[in-house]
Amino acid sequence: MMNLKSTLISRRFPNKKTLFWIGLLCGGLLFWPGQSQAKIYININAPSATRIKVAIPYLKNFSSKGERPDLAKAMAEVLAGDLDFTGYFEAMDPAAFLEEESNSLTVENIRFENWTAIKAELLVKAGYTCVGQNLELEFRLYDVSQSRQLVAKRFFGRIDEFRTLMHRAGNEIVLEVTGFESVFLTKLAFVDNSSGHKEIYVSDFDGYNTRQITFDKSIALFPKWSPKGDKLSFNLLKGNSWPLYIKDFLIGTVSQVSNREGMNLGGRWTPDGRNLALTLSHEGDKDLYLIDLEGRIARRLTNRVGIDVSPAFSPDGTKMVFISDRSGTPQIYIKDLVDNTERRITYFPEREGNYNSSPHWSARNQIVFSSLYGKRHEIFVIDPKGESMQRLTGLNEDQGYNEEPCWSPDGRYIVFSSNREGSYHLYMMNVNGHNQRKIKNLRGSQTSPSWGP
Known part of the structure; x- marks a missing residue:
């Protein structure tokens, strides 16, 4: 041996x-x-x-x-x-x-x-x-x-x-x-409808010890863990608007951090946990902005015609991946936050990959995302140069729609939402797409997973 x-x-x-x-x-x-x-x-x-x-x-x-x-x-x-x-x-x-x-x-x-x-x-x-x-x-x-x-x-x-x-x-x-730590002590956050409403829940990495976080009897979406796992951002439908909130687990508070006119969508933490990137439309176009934890705008990140959404940062915080339809269809772009350059990295064969979503940058410098491939959404990984793209789901059988992928904190596993059994549930797989398995002990349907420390 x-x-x-x-x-x-x-x-x-x-x-x-x-x-x-x-x-x-x-x-x-x-x-x-x-x-x-x-x-x-x-x-x-x-x-x-x-x-x-x-x-x-x-x-x-x-x-x-x-x-x-x-x-x-x-x-x-x-x-x-x-x-x-x-x-x-x-x-x-x-x-x-x-x-x-x-x-x-x-x-x-x-x-x-x-x-x-x-x-x-x-x-x-x-x-x-x-x-x-x-x-x-x-x-x-x-x-x-x-x-x-x-x-x-x-x-x-x-x-x-x-x-x-x-x-x-x-x-x-x-x-x-x-020689590496496991993910056994990490946490998940996700949207679940078992209460009759879309609320935010958190659980252990395997779906056990689940507890409900929001009780608004409304629609809560896009939970995102902070880098230290002590806070959680999410959107919540209030009337006709979608304000961004932060739940602080250490002091037990929930605070509204952005409720500007129009869109306040997403909320992805910077690696240092001091700021959040989100899509705002208060100036007309739907662009990405950086705000601090008090909701003050620290920086406008994009300023192009089109819709820019779904930001995520590189491990060192110097780059940002996001989705933009500036080319006509939702594609993946990377912005260098130091020199302000932007470049597109997804170029699928004709009639494929014309709708991409939910990019997430791993601790091991890979980007996972969902793409409409054929008639179904599938999970792909790609490197930041736009090379070495690999399809992870739907290779050998009809696995339904596979969406909203998120890396584990160590970048070795992926959690995602799939309707391969009818309703949407959370599934996990290794970085190479092997060992795909459902988190079985959750009630209702689950979407928008976020994997925190």
Whole structure:
């Protein structure tokens, strides 16, 4: 098997009870000693990387009275779902596992030959302890072929946060194997109509822990996370206008930042989180402007005949991608914010790609967008030079309309809205278009996804 390396830090620590309460106070995460080996490296940019088989037995229940036995399976399933989501791992079927008698999670009590027999490459051994409403998670990751411990950590939280604890464990596994943080602790924002109105909701990256943000019984659209994930901008229909609002999660306020005559559409954050770009029409033409968080205009970004919408910034904030119909049809342009030059980057074959929308610039310097290709909207990626364009959806089957793509914060995944099953729902895929899957546990229809930190 590939070489692996432990990143564990050896230290002496007090008894388990003391650790539990220290952890509750400071969000502790503790390390056990491990042996230093060369790290696994997966080429996560490869078109089709071979998945690593990982065994995740149900967790051991170390609670003094056996409280919450249901968590043993539920927590294992969260971790399996997380790792499977990445496209780098294959969570094995627990029905193939040979039960081990010991409740210990340590290396000397593991029969690695049993896991080798079912072709497991990595093994997760974990257990939990319930104390009142509090939960302690202990987990260890092993390289099966070398019978070695790779990661061992302990997390603390409330019982109702068990999914978050498993997301944290999954993040440690992904970091160990790939060298990169996962997206398991990130958030989604989107429009959902399950209340009978189009309202803004936020959730964990996998659609769980959903909560409603707007309660206006109107139409809320275009939620956009701020770079730090502490604020959310959105448009809300008020009478005949669409003002732009900001929800501040730290202080719990909602403030109106732009309600000029005409259009106040969109609202895309600059990378430093200090300004927003949006489309205004108060001077007649529909152009892009930069406003501060008080709504004051800081800069006019475009000034051409036509409609300019859907801005998004490059990671360094020096360029902006947007949609303009100045050539006759909605095409993608890039503006250099330093020298003020603008250039078109989408040139599809005749009769294709004449309606493009929703460009978004990734942390890894790629642009994703939706284009009317044939009779359906499909998702494409392109580089900022207008080269290396690749179609990601609708390649092998009728997948309906695929729209409003948005990058994950790390630029390795895309969330988008699709009606391939009838109503619009949120789907995710890897940057190469592989592993397309629906977020299944959301009610109603979902559109306008935004993926925040």
